[in-house]
Amino acid sequence: xxxxxxxxxxxxxxxKKGEIFGIIGSNGNGKSTLLNCITGVLNxxxxxIYVDGMDLKKKPLLCKQKMAYCTDECNAYEIMTGEEYLTFxxxxxxxxxxxxxxxxxxxxxxxxxxxxxxxxxxxxxxGTKQKIVLxxxxxxxxxxxxxxxxxxxxxxYSIKVLxxxxxxxxxxxxxxxxxxxxxxxxxxxx
Numbered sequence: 001x002x003x004x005x006x007x008x009x010x011x012x013x014x015x016k017k018g019e020i021f022g023i024i025g026s027n028g029n030g031k032s033t034l035l036n037c038i039t040g041v042l043n044x045x046x047x048x049i050y051v052d053g054m055d056l057k058k059k060p061l062l063c064k065q066k067m068a069y070c071t072d073e074c075n076a077y078e079i080m081t082g083e084e085y086l087t088f089x090x091x092x093x094x095x096x097x098x099x100x101x102x103x104x105x106x107x108x109x110x111x112x113x114x115x116x117x118x119x120x121x122x123x124x125x126x127g128t129k130q131k132i133v134l135x136x137x138x139x140x141x142x143x144x145x146x147x148x149x150x151x152x153x154x155x156x157y158s159i160k161v162l163x164x165x166x167x168x169x170x171x172x173x174x175x176x177x178x179x180x181x182x183x184x185x186x187x188x189x190x
Contacts, residue, residue, distance in 0.1 A: 001045060007033045008044075017143070020166065020176045031179040032072065035148050038177065039069045051144065065093065068137035072149040072179075074129040078122035082113060082132045085121060086139055093140035100139065107135040110161055126153040134162065145169060147178045 001007060008030045015021050023031045036042035038049055040060050049056040051063035076085055086107075090100045108117050111131045116124060121132060130153045137145060151159050166176060 008037070011047075015144075015175050015177070017173045017175055018170050020170055020178065023177070023179045024181070025179075026181075032148050035069070035071075035146055035177065035179065039067060039146055040064060041069070065140075066143045067146055068140070068142035068144070069146045070133050070137045070148065070150050072152060074126065074133050074153070076121050076129060076133055076136065079120065081120055082108075082117040082124075082135075085132060086136055089136040090139045095140050099141075103139055103141070107138055110165070111135060111158060127155055127158065130154055131158060138165075143174060145174060145176045147176065149179055149181065151180070 011034065013021070023034065025031055033042065037044045038056075040049075040056055040063065049063075051066055054063050056063045077088070080088065083104075086104055087100070090104075095103070108114055111134070113128075113131060113135070116128055116132075121129060124132065130150070134150060137147075150162065154162065169176065
């Protein structure tokens, strides 16, 4: 509720491993609010959210370790370089150094980020910021990837890379919840 206005009511959904769940709708319909509740960013008054059988309110840290969340706002620490930011995020999730190095190199090559990785994020374009935020969400190999309008600001090459990554992630048992406005692109996500 926002000032007694119900933002979300009577939602019941479940996902299996390896499933992509798309949320399509116009602005103001509660898509981002739903994602903020699922990730524990926003408190909810009623109901329950379970992640791999665990109640989000009772075991928030264990639940959040299984997830990655990319908001539609490209939030990253802009006083860090891309490499510093990815290193920081990996440390929060206690990613072992060897695994981090392999994943780091995979992602910077995948998104063609070598020319930018040692620059301060505050100097990145919107699309490059979006890529570093997506990379940060991938760095710990989450089981569930939650994305709020992840394609905004990305160039055509990066969109193709991301859509291909979705397929690989899904094939490897990962689940994705995504909000998207473009119905044509939504159909390509599956």
